[in-house]
Amino acid sequence: MSTVSHSGLLVEEVHINGYGQPIVVRSFRPSAQRRRLPIILYFHGGLFTTGSLDETNSVCEALALHVGAWVLSVGYSLAPGFPFPNALEDAYRALLWVRSEASGVRADKRHIAVAGHDAGGNIATCLAAVARDRGNAGIRAQVLLAPLLDPSMTRIRQFTTHAAPGADVLAASYHAYLPTLAQRVHPYAAPLESRRLADLPAAFIASVEHDPLHIEAEHYAASLINAGVPTEFARYANTTRADIAGHAPALLAASGFLQRHFGDG
Secondary structure (H helix, E strand, C coil): CCECEEEEEEEEEEEECCCCEEEEEEEEEEEECCCEEEEEEECCCCCCCCCHHHHHHHHHHHHHHHHHHHEEEEEECCCCCCCCCHHHHHHHHHHHHHHHHHHHHCCCEEEEEEEECCHHHHHHHHHHHHHHHHCCCECCCCCCECCCCCCCCCCHHHCCCCCCHCCCCCHHHHHHCCCHHHHHCCCCHHHHCCCCCCCCEEEEEEEECCCHHHHHHHHHHHHHCCCCCCEEEECCCCCCCCCCHHCHHHHHHHHHHHHHHHHCC
């Protein structure tokens, strides 16, 4: 079923085969299209255990309009019913699906970005690593909004003298997604543990001023830069971890970043 949103976007939903079950992908595409569109795969937040496509409507509409892109919100499988690697492999299947469908909607599979908020930021950057390792070209950029990057939670324990607000909930969510200790340091689940960050796509990372997890976001940005990955980082004061995906300054900065990298060739 297709609908046209109030902003002039064609909105559709499609069911595709996921890793452990069928998943839903919601598509946002400018109805007045004059050129081949770049593609953005977006992954919602929710600490790996909650979240839905509905909460991504505003951010996906904004990206589709500001960037002029075909944006797809991926309804990946949630833990604990579907632990690692379900969500990541769902994301990879969405990537393969969008590549196969690109020519039919005049989209450019050579110009793909991945983006996500919270747990979705983890899935986005880990998908970029999987695609690099499996030889799927086309991911040119990644946008990570308050991403979860350190399942061991060692950095936050190292750099804070008191328990971070919500630390128990975060630890339980990581445990639901990554039930074994080995998974919590796997490079496809724990980006901060990876020693192979070279050749990842250019990154824009946004953190929140009063969120203790800005520590790991900044650490990851520095690690990407040291690995030779073009990286931009911004910390925002007037928002929260929950709200940054709808924070206008962050979305405008992310959109500008994507426009620049899609325009590189």
